[in-house]
Amino acid sequence: MSREAGGSKDSQKHRRLHWSEFSRFAARIGHTLEAVDEAEDWMLEFFVWFLVAGAMKPGTLANYRASLSVIQGTAGQDMSRSTRSRDLQLERRDRHGRHRARTPQEFTDLLVAAQAFDNGVVHVIRLMRWLGLRMREALMCGKSLETWRHLILQGDRRLPVERGAKNGRPRRTEVLGDRVDETLHAITAALEFCRTRDFELVTGCNDDLKSAKSRLKSRFEQLPMRRELGSHSLRFTYAVDFANAALDRGVPPVEVLTQLSDRLGHGPSRVKMILEVYCWQIRHRFPEKIQLPSDFVPRTQTKKSSVSSADYPEVRFKGNRSPASRRRPARGRRSQTKHGGKKQNHRPA
Incomplete structure (x- = not known):
C-alpha cells in the first residue's frame, strides 16, 4: 500500500516503519490488527497521544500522522479527522529558523x-x-x-x-x-x-x-x-x-x-x-499582512489513488457504503488487489 501511494523510496520505507509501530501499539492495548483496514479512528488517536506523552517533537509527530493517513487512505479509510492538528489541539511544528542564508x-x-x-x-x-x-x-x-x-x-x-x-x-x-x-x-x-x-x-x-x-x-x-x-x-x-x-x-x-x-x-x-x-x-x-493561498490544497482524487469496486473487482463492500467509509472485515480476512495483473493478498504495510 505504501508503494501504491507513491513517493520516494525513503518515504515509502518510513510509512511502513511508522505503521508497524502503530500496529505494535494496537497489540499492546489488546487489539491485534490482522489487516490494515481493521484500524479504527480511536486507535489512531490513542497512538497520537501516546507519542505526545513520549515528548515527540511536533515535526516528527506530523510525519507519523501523515504516514498513517496515507496508508489508511490507500486501504479505503478516511482517517483525516483523527489526525487533524486543530481538532486534537496539537502543537504545530516551527518550520523556520534552523537554517539561514550564507554571506x-x-x-x-x-x-x-x-x-x-x-x-x-x-x-x-x-x-x-x-x-x-x-x-x-x-x-x-x-x-x-x-x-x-x-x-x-x-x-x-x-x-x-x-x-x-x-x-x-x-x-x-x-x-x-x-x-x-x-x-x-x-x-x-x-x-x-x-x-x-x-x-x-x-x-x-x-x-x-x-x-x-x-x-x-x-x-x-x-x-x-x-x-x-x-x-x-x-x-x-x-x-x-x-x-x-x-x-x-x-x-x-x-x-x-x-x-x-x-x-x-x-x-x-x-x-x-x-x-x-x-x-x-x-x-x-514583504507586507506584514499578506493574502496567501492555502498551503494545503486538496488534490483531485484520481482513479489510480482511489480505491473502488470498479477499479478493484476483488474488493467488495457491504451495503451501500462508499470505498472511503469504515470497513471492519471479519478477523483473518484479507482484502485483495491487483499488482501487475495478479491477485495478491494484502499484507500489513
Missing part, C-alpha cells in the same frame, strides 16, 4: 575549506548554491550538466532538474539573473571534472548512490556545514537572492513567493511555507 564571505570560506578534501564536493557545493539544488539533486546531476550548459549558452534561464528530484517530481530551476557567469562557470567546471568519471561528482566506496551520498554527508560533517549553516543553507542562500532580485524588479510579493516555491521544487501552492521558512531573513520586505 558571500562564508560561502568563499566554505569553498576554500572544501578544496582541501575533495574537488567533487566543491562542485556539488557550487551547484547547490547557484541553482538551489537539494543535496541529492546536485549529487546526481552529472548527466544533466551538458544540457544545462547548452541551455544557458542559448539564453535560456530555466533548467530542468530530472535526476534526484524529490518524490520523483521533475522541476525547472532558474539561473539567477545577475549570477549567470558564476553559474555557467560552475556548470562547466563540474562537467569537465566528471566527464572522465562516468559523470559522477562524488563516488562512494561501493560505487553506488547510497555510498556516494554517505561519503558526501561525511565530507559535509568535516566542513563548517552544521546546524544553521548546514548543507540546506545553500538553498536558503539561493532563495534569498532570488526573492530579493524579484522584489527589486517590482514583481508582486505573492508572485515572488509563488515563483520561488516552483523553482525550489515545492510546487506553486506552498507559498506560506516559503515565506516563513526560506524567506524569514527578509520577512521585512
Whole structure:
C-alpha cells in the first residue's frame, strides 16, 4: 500500500516503519490488527497521544500522522479527522529558523575549506548554491550538466532538474539573473571534472548512490556545514537572492513567493511555507499582512489513488457504503488487489 501511494523510496520505507509501530501499539492495548483496514479512528488517536506523552517533537509527530493517513487512505479509510492538528489541539511544528542564508564571505570560506578534501564536493557545493539544488539533486546531476550548459549558452534561464528530484517530481530551476557567469562557470567546471568519471561528482566506496551520498554527508560533517549553516543553507542562500532580485524588479510579493516555491521544487501552492521558512531573513520586505493561498490544497482524487469496486473487482463492500467509509472485515480476512495483473493478498504495510 505504501508503494501504491507513491513517493520516494525513503518515504515509502518510513510509512511502513511508522505503521508497524502503530500496529505494535494496537497489540499492546489488546487489539491485534490482522489487516490494515481493521484500524479504527480511536486507535489512531490513542497512538497520537501516546507519542505526545513520549515528548515527540511536533515535526516528527506530523510525519507519523501523515504516514498513517496515507496508508489508511490507500486501504479505503478516511482517517483525516483523527489526525487533524486543530481538532486534537496539537502543537504545530516551527518550520523556520534552523537554517539561514550564507554571506558571500562564508560561502568563499566554505569553498576554500572544501578544496582541501575533495574537488567533487566543491562542485556539488557550487551547484547547490547557484541553482538551489537539494543535496541529492546536485549529487546526481552529472548527466544533466551538458544540457544545462547548452541551455544557458542559448539564453535560456530555466533548467530542468530530472535526476534526484524529490518524490520523483521533475522541476525547472532558474539561473539567477545577475549570477549567470558564476553559474555557467560552475556548470562547466563540474562537467569537465566528471566527464572522465562516468559523470559522477562524488563516488562512494561501493560505487553506488547510497555510498556516494554517505561519503558526501561525511565530507559535509568535516566542513563548517552544521546546524544553521548546514548543507540546506545553500538553498536558503539561493532563495534569498532570488526573492530579493524579484522584489527589486517590482514583481508582486505573492508572485515572488509563488515563483520561488516552483523553482525550489515545492510546487506553486506552498507559498506560506516559503515565506516563513526560506524567506524569514527578509520577512521585512514583504507586507506584514499578506493574502496567501492555502498551503494545503486538496488534490483531485484520481482513479489510480482511489480505491473502488470498479477499479478493484476483488474488493467488495457491504451495503451501500462508499470505498472511503469504515470497513471492519471479519478477523483473518484479507482484502485483495491487483499488482501487475495478479491477485495478491494484502499484507500489513
